[in-house]
Amino acid sequence: MTNTSKAKTGISRRSLLKTGAAAVGLAAGSGVITGFPTIWAQSNITLRQFGTGVSNLNAIADKCKADLGITLEMTATDSDAAAQRAVTQPDSYDIADIEYWICKKVFPSGVLQPMDVSRLKYYDELVPLFKTGKLTPDSVIAQGTAPHTVGYVEAQDSKTFAKAPTNWFTMVPTIYNADTLGIRPDLVGRDITTWADIMDPAFKGKTAILNIPSIGIMDAAMIMEATGNIKYADKGNMTKDEIDKTIDFLIKAKQAGQFRAFWKSFDESVNLMASGEVVIQSMWSPAVAAVRSKGIACRFQPLKEGYRSWGGGLGLAAHLKGAELDAAYEYINWYTSGWVGGYLNRQGYYSANMVSAKKFMSDDEWGYWIEGKPAKSEIKAPDGTVMEKAGAVRDGGSFEERMGKVACWNSVMDEDRYMVKRWNEFIAA
Amino acid sequence: MTVALERPAIAAAKPARRRFSIGVVTPYLQSAPLALILGAFLLLPIIMIVVVSFWDYDFASMYPDFLTTNYSDVLGSWVTWKTYLNTIKFAVVVWALTLFIGFWVAYFLAFHIRTTAMQMVLFLVCTVPFLTSNIIRMISWIPVLGRNGLINSTLVHLGLVPKPIEWLLYSEFAVVLAMVHLYTLFMVTPIFNTLMRIDRSLVEAARDAGASGWQVLWNVIVPLAKPGMAIGTIFVVTLVMADFSTVQVMSGGQSASVALMMKNQMSLLQYPAAAANAVVLLVLVLLMVAGILRVVDIRREL
């Protein structure tokens, strides 16, 4: 699969599937799996993982079975339910795939155990963003619940987050991305350069933001600051006064009819855009791609204030031990060994280990998705649908340009009780 | 019955004593499964919720305690009142609409369709959509009501409106419409059931006594249909009061409901606050139902 040329992509994918199937067959027959330890095929280990449909992809489970012999049972939930399940049903999973902002609440509740860094084979190759908060040594640490702030705990049995990297890693990142406004260039009719543009009266009734309190308020904060109404000390950790100002601002905009809807799931955002209900909204990069794959013009618009970023990670359930724990480490090492990374990168997300992922992407794919270069040939999604034609350039440019301009991360605030209270007010207004 | 008659009388005379002793225990044994299931999965959880609603919580976890702050937070905020008002408004509007529609549909089926077979068939025609997943039925309104949806594109195409009507989707109208669509059957069924039981000779007698069609309807049929209406009302009111997904999806997140407020708290793992909210909601709904039961004794009139 390494550096497959464009013409062979389809074929090689098929042959890859065949190889996968053969490997499964082989595993079932003799217990021999090439490349990875064989013990798992014999001991018949099953790991149960849950998380949102964004990263709980069946293709990963299939490939995991083929490579490791570990059966991965994936359950997709919406992001609210994921947080609930993590905390209230800790016995119901082995691997939790949750977002970093909610990890700030989930980890201290004691349902997860930290990972021993020395057992993580690819730890050194992981993007530094998750270790120090800096993409490059000279970048500025973004506001909000940045992953590195909840990335480590003091000791194996500790529930308090460490200020600096330790030997105990809370979660291994799965996917992350930088969000901005998605627009319909055919319907917007002007240049969009700032988060404040979503408040343009011209778009009255044709805008949307997120309806998950912790994320929606970050959208609002980006907009508020862009309009020059306020300057936050830390958008991701507002004071009561700042929360008040932000919510009041939202209430005013809502009552003036600025918003068409507030979306909660990936799908809703795609449908809002594709059906023409909104022309400008807070959006994910793959959602923009999904709209575009329907033949509808849609742009992921970089803005001068920067991006609102988010990320998810895999955490180990506290009850894991013995062979299951070993299998979980094996799985996580496999997860960061490249195939998954390439697969996720090709969907428009970013993966944790770019070094290994590169080996599983063609030069053209790597150039388009990561380096921000024009595509030399058609760019295809993992399922084979054409996402971009030759010559296309990714909105927002390269990985460094996007992730280097993160203004804030999705967050849980210290004043989250007050925030939810006021958020409910906003919805009720 | 034939079978029973043909059987030789084996157990001609069971000892009366045995029947007596079993007779006393029987109802307890027969009702035990129901009591056990409801005890374990209804009473216990509700007690738990009540207990948790007094607990303390911080950023990450909750602690057993006896605090009333959760309640003062819930009851002391105007958001709660406004949200309750909004939810009750939905309940009243949806109730009035489903009652109106439900009664006439049931009346038509019960009094205007002559054959039982036809009644059955038409009634089942009404029930089929209710067997399709609620989520899918709700989502299905979106392509119909949307800005470029079926209705708007038809209206614009026919030249009836210059531009698409915005309030069809992501509005309170959309919420009410979807709820009526989702819940009307819960009104039709019990009313139909009671109407079918009305003795037709009562109607004939009223007519013979010179009552007009309207008088018969208002003075004979409606009073007799009250138990059905009461049961339907209980169904619809409780379903609407507890709804969060319809409100969320159909209003595009722009409208609030009590359960949605709870869900927002739960999404940040603030369970004691959500529990306090749940208890308040529970008390309110139980009071509403008690009110309905005071007007109509469904137990006697079922």
Next chain:
Amino acid sequence: MTYEKRTLEFYALAVFFALFVLFLYGPLSAILILSFQGETGGLTFPLNGVSLHWFANLFERQAVGDFGGSFKRSLVLGLMVMIVTVVVSLLAGLAFRQKFRGATALFYLAVASLVVPSIIISLGIGVVFQQVGFRPAWYTSAFGAHLTWTLPFGVLIMFAVFNRFSPAYEEAARDLGASSWQTFAHVVLPMIAPSLIGVSLFGFTLSYDEFARTLMTSGTFNTLPLEIYGMTTNVTTPVLYALGTVTTVFSFLVILATLGAIIYVGRRRTRA
């Protein structure tokens, strides 16, 4: 004497009824049409061609989620709930024919079960299982949660049935020497069979469709409604509509079968 007036009322109501049916089926027809969406089409109008692609896709592996597994779980759970609902509510119905201590309390408990908002039950059962240390699963906690929803329906229906059930038939059978079991099996049961079929239909459908009560009680694996909801966190396709179409057709068949069963039982009874 009121023949003319009645026909007028009849036509007015017939139109009303027709409109109601149209209202019920309108959005479903949108689903029906969109389930034949072309391969590149989305969840909303316009149609991008016509194809059977999404029906075929329904039986393939999705990018996210697992229709087959969750459907199987929902089906099994629905059947479990159905059987328990029928048996328990029949027993309770029989119990309520006599006076016993706590009857009123139990009756109102059943009504309360209907009335308590689903999300509260879900949260409560979730918390109880967590505190007690039981492992929640679709066949334990979610099963119980569903029963709190289906049982009151069953009990109310059985209550209504037995309220109107004349003891004369049983007395006659007993006078003719039938044992109490024989009386029940050969006299009572055939007479209430249609209602039992109704209860089972209710039980299955309510469980098959239940979302809020399953939300916090399902354990590791999703039931179908949860799976559909979870799938909307990634790109969803008209395959959802294909599923809707297939379920509706399936429901039609179930209803037809039920109708057949009721007619069959009815015939047997009239013949007897």
